[in-house]
Structure formats: C-alpha cells, structure tokens
Amino acid sequence: MTEETPDFEAQASPEITTASGKIRRRVRRQRKGSRSARTLVQPVADKPLIRPLLSELAFVGLLVLALTGPLMTFNETGSEGGFSALRQGGYLMIAALAAFAIRAERNLSRLLVIPWPLVAALAFCLLSVAWAIEPSIALRRVVLTSLVVWTTFALVNALGYDRSLFLVRAMLGVLLTANFLAVYGDPGLGIHPVDIMGDDGLQGDWRGIMAHKNAAGLISVLTIFYYVFDAAKIPIWIRGGVIAGAAFFLFNSASKTSLAVGVVALFLGLLFTRYKHAFRVRVLTILLGMLGMGAILQSVYANQLQWTLNDPGAFTGRTVIWQAMWAYHRDNPLLGSGFGSFWNIGPNSPIYHYGRGWVFNVTQAHNGYLDLLVQIGPIGLALVIFAVAINPLLRLLGSPQTEGQSGALIAATLVFCLGHNLTETTLFDRDSIGQVFLMLTLASLWTLTRSSADTSRDLLAWANRQDVDAPALKRFSLSQRS
DSSP: OOOOOOOHHHHSOHHHHHHHHHHHHHHHHHHHHHHHHHHHHSOGGGSTTHHHHHHHHHHHHHHHHHHTHHHHTTTOOOGGGGOOHHHHHHHHHHHHHHHHHTTTTTOGGGGOOSOHHHHHHHHHHHHGGGGOSSHHHHHHHHHHHHHHHHHHHHHHHHHOHHHHHHHHHHHHHHHHHHHHHHHHHOHHHHBOSSOTTSOGGGTTOBOTTSSSHHHHHHHHHHHHHHHHSSOTTSOHHHHHHHHHHHHHHHHHHTOHHHHHHHHHHHHHHHHHTTOOGGGHHHHHHHHHHHHHHHHHHHHHTHHHHHHHHHOTTGGGGHHHHHHHHHHHHHHSOSSOSOTTOSSSSSTTOTHHHHOOGGGGGOOSOSOHHHHHHHHHHHHHHHHHHIIIIIHHHHHHHHOGGGOSHHHHHHHHHHHHHHHHTTTSOOTTOTTOHHHHHHHHHHHHHHHHTTTSOOHHHHHHHHHHTOOSOHHHHHHHHHHHHO
16 A cells, blocks of 8 residues: 655635735746846846847948058058058047957957967967068058957957858958949949059959959959858849859959969869868878978079079069068078068068069059968078968868858869968068958868867877867756756
C-alpha cells in the first residue's frame, strides 16, 4: 500500500487560495512595473535599434569619404603633404561614432578589433615617425591610415558580414550610376580631356567622378566582384545590369592594370567556389611550389628582367620612377624616409634629388610595395606583407567558414587589391580606395572566421586533424548540456 502525496493546495481553504492568487498577481504587476520603469528611463542610445543604426550610418559615411576621396583631392597641389582638414576631421567623427555604436565606453576591450599582424605593421609605421624626413606630415598620415583601418574593422565586426556586404553593394551601385551620369551629363568632368602632365594618351578615357581613369577602373572591377560573387539573393536582372555596366565602364576607362589583374582575380575567385577546406594542405603545397618556381625563373631570366626595367618606355614610363626610388633605397637600405615622407612633403621630398624631368610631378611610385620599401624599409615592408597577404591567405584556406561564394569574393578581392599594387600604389596609402577595400576584405574575412582558431592554432590543427578550436568546442558542449 503506497502512501499518496497530499495535495495541500486542494486541501487549503478557498480564502487561502484566493489570497495566494492575489499575492502572485501583485508580484507579477510589480515586476512588470519595474521593467516598464527601467524602459522609460533607459537612454535613447541604449535602445536595441539605435546602436545598429549608428553603425550603419558610420559605415556609409566611411564609404562616402573613401569613394569620393579622388574627387575631393583632385585640385590638391601636394604642398604640405596634401593634408585635408575636412577628410581628417570626417574620419575622426566617423571613428568616434563607431566607438559609440559598439558601446566602447562600457567596455574598452571592444576597441581591440584589429588583428595583431596589422597592429604590428601600423606600430612600425608609427615608430618610423621618429626618423621621418617630415615628422608632422608622417604622423598625420599614420593617424589617418590607422583611423581607416580601425574604423573599418570595428564597423564590419559590429554590422556582420551580410549587412556590411549589402551596404557596400548599394554604395557601389550608386557610384556606378554617378560615374555614368558624369560621362554623359558632364563630359568635361567624366572624360579625360588631357593629362595634367601633358600626356595626350589619357584623352578620351572615362573617369566618371573618380578624377582619374585608374581609380575608375579599380572601382569598376570591385563592383563586378561584389555583384558576381555571393550575390544570389539579388534579382538576376539587377546583377546582370550592374555587371554589364561596370564592365562597359572598365573597358572605356582603358585602365590596363585593373583589366589585367581583374581578369586573373575573377578567374581565381570562380576557381575558389569549388574549394573545400579539406584541400588546404594540397593548395598550400601548390602555392609554395609556384613560389619556388617563380624564384628559379627570376634567377634564370634576371638579365632580361633588368633590361626591361631599364627601358624608359616599359610599363608606360613607370620604370623611370622605379629607378629613382631604387637608387634612394640603395642609399637608405634599412629605415627609409619614414612613413608617408617620400611624396608630397614639399622641397625636402627625396624625389627631387633622385628623379629627373617629368618624374618631379609624380605623386606615387606606381608600385605599392616599392613605395613602402623606401618609406619604412624591408622590416616594415615584411610586416605589412605578412599582415595583408600571408596571414589572411592562411586564414582563408584554413577555415571551413570561407568555403563557397563568400570565400570566393574575399579571395578575388584580396588577389586583385594585392596585384593592383604591382603598378599602382594603394597599399597602406591612408584612405585610398584600394586600401579601404583591402581592409574591408580583411575585416570580412575575420568576421566570417571569428569562431575559428587563429592562424597559428589552425596550422597546428592541420597536423592533428582538428578544425575546431578548444574554446569554441567547450562553448558548444556547454550549450548542448544546457
């Protein structure tokens, strides 16, 4: 015979049951009232939708400043380093808005969004101010470069991959429309009449509102990438129209570098859509083999390469600039001129001592790697290459989150931005379009793979066949238990 558990609530008198019910209802009303009171006194900026809207506003502001940068600086003479108080102030405001949007005032650790290789590269650039030819100009340029890098990473991290991708696509579509309006509505603005240095070879090339055909060609290729890859949700007629329009503008811009590098990067991006995480060891082996083969070919054909570089007409005259910069590097092999202290710094610019003739009017080396070599030396250049090429490549190939279309977009854009710097300079060049989109690409990569192991862990994981880092695995186990 089992003893039944007494039902105390059923045995209680009606008065007690009614009283207990009133007490429970009163407690619920008090809790609801306290929540309502907290909601009423909650600051407007802490409401759920305000901070994301501020992040979007800051992100759009960042893109507007970067994409209109060539037009804003079109009339700059280059004196005093071409410093623009408007742009610098604009980026400061956007950075402050981004810090507020991510609630950095509540937790300062939220400011730590830049990967350590980029921090090391920027720190070395800042250190170079100590020996820069023009320290004040160098410091301003380091600050602007660092602001752009931090703001990009902070906002992409806050918005997430999908939302930031949507906003970038929207801005690129608007810019493409504006470029066509400039060409057909104001040909004097949208089409090159003649080069400022008297080069009639630019006459008739389309530039839109980008001030120069090279910037127009670069942004056209990027527009194609952003509408080819990871864009399945966009109606096909919109995608096709934007891609066709950008390709048509690229052709009329006659930007040879953007066209050539863009085709290669597009092919590699399409190839990456078939990439699987399990292929990473084989792909890295192939890449290392190609690097070794390139070193061998360079050694075999060194004389022919030297003859080509010594030809003043090769690479549309760029070799004349490269010779002057290489001569400066031979005289300053270790530290260089200091970050941002080679071009546009007034009469102390080294180009006036190592160049000649029309080279005096040039404002960049037309090679981003050579530009960094003469500014921050081989150590600084190595840090930058590791931060923007080697480490991201390892992360891209070593993470399962980057398979498919999203990884293809990152791969194509990364290859294009790095390859574009072989004949143009955008790498670590403040807020240049190429630099901003390179940072957008790296920030997207880190956002997509934020739950994966870092590069060093992932390299060890390859040997152990473990593709999930221990903290992520622990969080997953705890969530399963709960």
